[in-house]
Amino acid sequence: MPGALLLAAALAAVPSAAPPAPAPEALHAAWPGVRLSPPSGSYAPEALRADLEALAGSSRGVVRIAEKGRSTEGREIAVVLAGSGPEKVLLWSQMHGDEPTATAALVDLLAFLAENGAEPATAHLLTRLTLVVVPMLNPDGAVRGDRRNAQGIDINRDASRLQSPEGRFLKELRDRYAPSAGFNLHNQSPLVTAGPGGPQVAIAVLAVSASRNEPDGPSLARKRGLAGHLARVASTFVPGRVTRYATDYTERAFGDSMSRWGTPTVLLETGGWHGPREEERLVRLNFVLLLSALHALARGEETADAPFYETLPPNVRGDLVDLVLRGATVHGGRGLPPFLSDVAVVKARAFAGDGRRLSSAAVVDVGDLGHLAGLEELDAAGLVLAPAPVGGAEAWEKVVSDLAARGLAKDGAFLLDDAALAREARAWAAGRAIVPWATVDLVLFRKGEKGLVVEGFVREGSRTK
């Protein structure tokens, strides 16, 4: 059946006497009890396969491994089915190898379905929907921590040419199952704000266009509704931190193509949620959002939240960094006279979504940075900032003993005027300078009565003592 007809049939079949959908808070509370995914929020392909096989083996038929595709380098791409309903829903994650959050959430979601198959709301979902789940479309990229596949292709830009085995496999799945809804699951940069100057974005959604000017109709209503549902539920956990992902119609992208091929598709982009155990909290939030959206679909209520989608602020990039030091007196490491400056630092991350990936923390800007916000801000007025030597605390100890041997450090104070500090910092920094895209640790001094006193360091993008 063509996708459009199948969609119409699915929309016409309004469920009767559906049990109440579980509240998002209840799903959130259920997560620790079913959760299989690792604390890192990131699966290696072998560990993923082991968890999926264990789940399939113990779920009494609720969760089945349907088939396995093959990546460019021959790694397995598991497809997991759950439920037996007439309406097929395709969910795929980690087509970008370094975007693992939804993969972990999908495993936990499958574990929840396997565990709760007899409970009325879950049983209803499983008789209304058949989930077609691809937890990790790009295992070769996952192994390398790389967005792209082993060919170097961005699979999400290969929907027209289908030159990647992974892209071809995803297209085959779409054609075989003709799903009436699609979930395209990604991580975006955690350094994005909700509107200009807004807070850090945790979740961004998009009703993906099927054409440059998609006309109103059931497909668009379904996408807006699902995107609105994801956003509304997310907003109860991360208020103000949910946005609309801004992108134009992209013919060669998969979400757009899925929609064009007849599977209305929403994009879910997980950003950042600053604080301890960030990865786990984001996996848990994804678990709640996806399960809640599937309940809405199963109950035929998925268009109800379309108005909420229209209220979302846009994703804004380029305004947020990890750390800003404000108003420091900077000795940049090139032997120049000191100057007043802010300094912005971005950390390395195990996964960074579509942002610029760094293998080490880096200074990303210096100067007047009033337009930038930091997840952490440090008032550095009155502090003197210089590059730290490469080699951490040990290297710093050597610098201190060397200065002491020359009579320039005594009783924890450094007897250095501006010219001397400029000269010494240049020597110990050994070519590193506090300039954009430099990977350099920082040392912070305060001016004491006897000289400069170390106030702390910035190592790997974090303030330390």
Ligand SMILES: [Zn+2]
């Ligand atoms: Zn992505």
